[in-house]
Structures are given as C-alpha cells and as structure tokens.
Amino acid sequence: MPLSILIADDHQLVRKGLQMVVKDVLGYNVGVEFAENGRQVIEKVTEKDFDLLITDLNMPETNDLALIPDILSIRPKLRILVVTMKPDKVFATRFFQAGALGYVNKNEPDAVLAEAIQVVSQGRRYISRSQGDIFSNALMGNVANTPFDKLSKREFEVTLLLLKGYGALEVSNALSISASTASSYRCRVFDKLEIKNLLELNHLAQVYQIDPDLEE
Known part of the structure; x- marks a missing residue:
C-alpha cells in the first residue's frame, strides 16, 4: 500500500516543492495531503492515520513547542520530520526530545532533505553530518550547546x-x-x-x- 504523507507549511510554493521531493524519493504513487497551519495539522492527523508528517514550525495557529507533543498524543506512532528555518543549535534537540525523528534546516542542500525523508519514512532517526557534533552531547543530556x-x-x-x-x-x-x-x-x-x-x-x-x- 502506498505511503500516506501530510505536508504542513504556510507557503504554497514550499508545500509544492516538498511534494516534488517526496515523490522523487518515495515514489510517485504516494498519497500527499497538505495543511497550512497548526490547527489543520491537528484536524488532519485526528481524522487520518498518516505514515509521515513533514512540517514547518512557524505557521499560523501554531504553538511550535507544543505541536509535536500534541500530534503524538493523537498518533503516537506517526513519523515526524521538521523542516524549518529555525537554528538547529537552539531548537533541534528540543524537537528530537519531543518525538521528532528528523530536523532539517531549509538552508540545507536538497540532498540532505531527500536523505532525511528516506530515513524518517522508514521510522529511523535522521541526524545530518552537520548536526552530529552539535547534538551528540545535548541528546545525551551532558553538555549545553547554547x-x-x-x-x-x-x-x-x-x-x-x-x-x-x-x-x-x-x-x-x-x-x-x-x-x-x-x-x-x-x-x-x-x-x-x-x-x-x-x-x-x-x-x-x-x-x-x-x-x-x-x-x-
């Protein structure tokens, strides 16, 4: 059965761009739906059991720090990839700890995004090479990066x-x-x-x- 993907971003061009990458990576038969804000994300994951959520953090009607815990309280097994402009060093560890499997900055090359989609869609955590040094200590709870x-x-x-x-x-x-x-x-x-x-x-x-x- 084809994977079911929810893409959440408040910019249409970004949603369409993410859809193209998703289909390139996971196949053109995957089912893709969209959300424009946090409220729509909650509504859609309540109504349907998606395989993968690719979401921005800074959207209308969204408490970005509460979004992932709220989603996982509804769909505990949902695989979540965050794609955002927020700086990795400050925000990423918080969202990994909240339950996201991947965190990609929008400034990263397309190849990083494609790799993250592939890995997270398989239910595995994705940490890019550039993130490795930043997060290894923080995820272990040893050293504060900031x-x-x-x-x-x-x-x-x-x-x-x-x-x-x-x-x-x-x-x-x-x-x-x-x-x-x-x-x-x-x-x-x-x-x-x-x-x-x-x-x-x-x-x-x-x-x-x-x-x-x-x-x-």
Whole structure:
C-alpha cells in the first residue's frame, strides 16, 4: 500500500516543492495531503492515520513547542520530520526530545532533505553530518550547546514570548497561567541566562539567531 504523507507549511510554493521531493524519493504513487497551519495539522492527523508528517514550525495557529507533543498524543506512532528555518543549535534537540525523528534546516542542500525523508519514512532517526557534533552531547543530556539549553520547555516558551515583546499579562494569557506565575518564569529565565533585562535577552537571541517572528 502506498505511503500516506501530510505536508504542513504556510507557503504554497514550499508545500509544492516538498511534494516534488517526496515523490522523487518515495515514489510517485504516494498519497500527499497538505495543511497550512497548526490547527489543520491537528484536524488532519485526528481524522487520518498518516505514515509521515513533514512540517514547518512557524505557521499560523501554531504553538511550535507544543505541536509535536500534541500530534503524538493523537498518533503516537506517526513519523515526524521538521523542516524549518529555525537554528538547529537552539531548537533541534528540543524537537528530537519531543518525538521528532528528523530536523532539517531549509538552508540545507536538497540532498540532505531527500536523505532525511528516506530515513524518517522508514521510522529511523535522521541526524545530518552537520548536526552530529552539535547534538551528540545535548541528546545525551551532558553538555549545553547554547545558554538556552538551560531552560525548561515552559521557560523557553516564555522566552520566545518575551522576545516578541509580550508583557507579563500577555504571557499569562498566551500560556493560560497567572500573571504572577508569568513574572516568576521571567525571573527564572533571566537568572538561568545570567542576564538582567530584556535588552540583554534580545542581544543574546541575536547572537544565537533566534527570531520568534521569523518568516519561513
């Protein structure tokens, strides 16, 4: 039976380009469906049991850090390949730990993407050669590649919202927590990153190429 693939990206040209690579790698008889945002991804995986999901992270109606856990709570065996512009060094280990089998930056050559699709479609983890040194220690839990690795998932969520300019009330509304809890998380983030204010947070984010509003 042909494989069933879901491709999720908010840009049509990217979706079509990924479809071409998928068919080149896995055969032209594979079934391909599309999603344009996180809500559609959840709806489609709820309705249908796909073999492989290839997804962006920065899409409308998407909490990028929660997307993979939410998907796997519905389809625990779904093979997930993340294809994104977000920097590997900061984001990839978090998504591997969340259950993704592969993480490919959109700046990588087509050959890397094709190899990742082939490997992940077989249910195996794909780590590119360029990622090997970056992730070997982090995946073992031994060494932090960046200061942001010190943050818990929730603290990292708060960090991304702070970088978007959110205040305590906006963070509390976005994450369904109290304003006082949001303020406490902000203090923890500053302590762990060894910074004193938002200006220093933004500078640190620039150093590690973190842009929460990155258009992909």
